[in-house]
Amino acid sequence: MIYWMSRDQRVRDNWALLYAQHMAVRQGAPLAVIFCLVPDFLGASIRQYGFMLKGLRQVEKALQANNIPFYLLVGSPPNEIVRFINKFRISSVVTDFDPLRVKTLWKHEVLEKIDIPLFEVDAHNIVPCWVASSKQEYGAYTLRPKIKKLLPFYLDEFPKLKSHPVDWRGPATKISWDRLASSLLIDTSVPEITWLEPGEQAARQLLARFVAGGLKHYVNDRNDPTLSGQSNLSPYLHFGQLSAQRAALAIAGASVPAAIKDAMLEELIVRRELADNFCHYNPSYDTFDAFPDWAKKTLNAHRRDRREFIYSRDVLEQGETHDPLWNAAQHEMVRRGKMHGYLRMYWGKKLLEWTRSPEEALQFALYLNDRYELDGRDPNGYAGIAWSIGGVHDRAWSERPIFGKIRYMSYNGCRSKFNVDKYVADTMNL
DNA sequence: ATCGGCTCGCGCAA
DNA sequence: TGCGCGAAGCCGAT
Numbered sequence: 001m002i003y004w005m006s007r008d009q010r011v012r013d014n015w016a017l018l019y020a021q022h023m024a025v026r027q028g029a030p031l032a033v034i035f036c037l038v039p040d041f042l043g044a045s046i047r048q049y050g051f052m053l054k055g056l057r058q059v060e061k062a063l064q065a066n067n068i069p070f071y072l073l074v075g076s077p078p079n080e081i082v083r084f085i086n087k088f089r090i091s092s093v094v095t096d097f098d099p100l101r102v103k104t105l106w107k108h109e110v111l112e113k114i115d116i117p118l119f120e121v122d123a124h125n126i127v128p129c130w131v132a133s134s135k136q137e138y139g140a141y142t143l144r145p146k147i148k149k150l151l152p153f154y155l156d157e158f159p160k161l162k163s164h165p166v167d168w169r170g171p172a173t174k175i176s177w178d179r180l181a182s183s184l185l186i187d188t189s190v191p192e193i194t195w196l197e198p199g200e201q202a203a204r205q206l207l208a209r210f211v212a213g214g215l216k217h218y219v220n221d222r223n224d225p226t227l228s229g230q231s232n233l234s235p236y237l238h239f240g241q242l243s244a245q246r247a248a249l250a251i252a253g254a255s256v257p258a259a260i261k262d263a264m265l266e267e268l269i270v271r272r273e274l275a276d277n278f279c280h281y282n283p284s285y286d287t288f289d290a291f292p293d294w295a296k297k298t299l300n301a302h303r304r305d306r307r308e309f310i311y312s313r314d315v316l317e318q319g320e321t322h323d324p325l326w327n328a329a330q331h332e333m334v335r336r337g338k339m340h341g342y343l344r345m346y347w348g349k350k351l352l353e354w355t356r357s358p359e360e361a362l363q364f365a366l367y368l369n370d371r372y373e374l375d376g377r378d379p380n381g382y383a384g385i386a387w388s389i390g391g392v393h394d395r396a397w398s399e400r401p402i403f404g405k406i407r408y409m410s411y412n413g414c415r416s417k418f419n420v421d422k423y424v425a426d427t428m429n430l
Numbered sequence: 431a432t433c434g435g436c437t438c439g440c441g442c443a444a
Numbered sequence: 445t446g447c448g449c450g451a452a453g454c455c456g457a458t
Contacts, residue, residue, distance in 0.1 A: 138440055138441095139439095292439090294439080395438055395439080396438045398437075407452090408453070408454065
């Protein structure tokens with residue numbers, strides 16, 4: 001029995017791993033965990049690889065302590081996984097669910113080449129994506145009641161991983177982590193970040209600190225980029241170093257007013273599951289085609305509108321527009337690998353305003369997001385960008401140039417909500 | 431400081 | 445068929 005680990009890179013609170021062990025124990029079979037590194041994964045840089053590899057190092061250790069070997073393969077996942085299955089005469093495979101096209105493709109390629117069962121476990125969401133809804137949802141308001149109904153059943157405590165009772169028969173593995181990082185063909189021009197400690201242990205510590213401290217200010221502070229009101233858990237959630245279910249359990253059990261819990265759980269559960277729902281049921285999630293009809297129509301009607309500012313990708317990447325707030329948000333992302341959640345919306349809206357077409361806006365947004373954000377290439381990012389530029393999960397608003405009926409956001413609006421000058425000054429000092 | 435209108439379509443009640 | 449209301453707003457009137 002193997003667990004092909006991919007999206008959920010942790011040992012604790014991992015339903016895919018727990019399920020694999022459960023079945024292995026029932027069959028009296030040994031268990032191993034396999035991770036396949038792709039040398040050039042969708043333009044990921046050392047910033048993302050570094051964070052991930054440090055987390056995987058801890059995965060290896062924690063698995064060893066449970067008598068489960070960890071294999072790190074390098075190459076094309078379908079080829080490597082199939083080769084491993086044949087070499088070790090594996091009887092069945094468990095893998096974690098990921099709605100992105102590339103993972104779906106790998107999964108199907110593996111399925112074509114093996115004649116053993118492959119089980120897919122949604123270890124990322126609390127209510128499994130395909131259980132929560134069987135179609136693309138129109139907005140949070142259509143998904144929310146479905147999730148709420150199922151939550152009492154799914155939001156429960158995890159069993160503990162056992163020390164695996166059956167020894168693995170293969171040769172002992174020795175991963176040379178230090179050599180590995182330098183052998184990959186990774187873009188090193190985007191440096192690693194140092195303000196956040198990678199790995200599931202650090203993730204759980206941050207969660208505990210947040211629940212004991214920042215959570216009570218969350219509702220008031222989260223939309224003010226000059227305050228540290230956000231949880232900063234998203235990089236851990238993205239790499240699966242933290243289970244959303246673990247975070248939800250911690251928040252549900254916190255001693256703060258119900259309104260605060262609800263707001264945080266809304267973010268952690270409904271919006272994350274909505275993003276997975278979007279990517280899972282709409283494979284065009286990163287294109288104009290994924291926008292709702294009313295949005296396509298209105299954006300098409302405004303294609304020829306005069307644009308006062310048009311910036312090249314390079315000028316945007318350097319953060320050299322006329323708008324100090326936008327430049328600061330871009331700078332924050334480049335330096336820290338994480339842009340404040342509220343500003344991600346403003347940042348995306350302005351890309352629509354300052355580029356030649358919605359397609360170009362989308363292309364620039366995805367390029368910059370995936371290059372600099374620690375949590376790039378995540379359904380949350382795709383859904384967020386589609387919301388900003390294409391009205392996904394949103395509704396129509398007053399028609400105006402370029403945007404048509406897509407919701408607009410303005411510099412003055414930000415000024416009325418938070419201290420823009422302070423944010424710009426603080427951020428440019430990073 | 432606060433309020434209403436803007437504007438689309440889903441899902442449910444009837 | 446009608447109606448309420450929604451992922452974070454904007455703008456102008458009061």
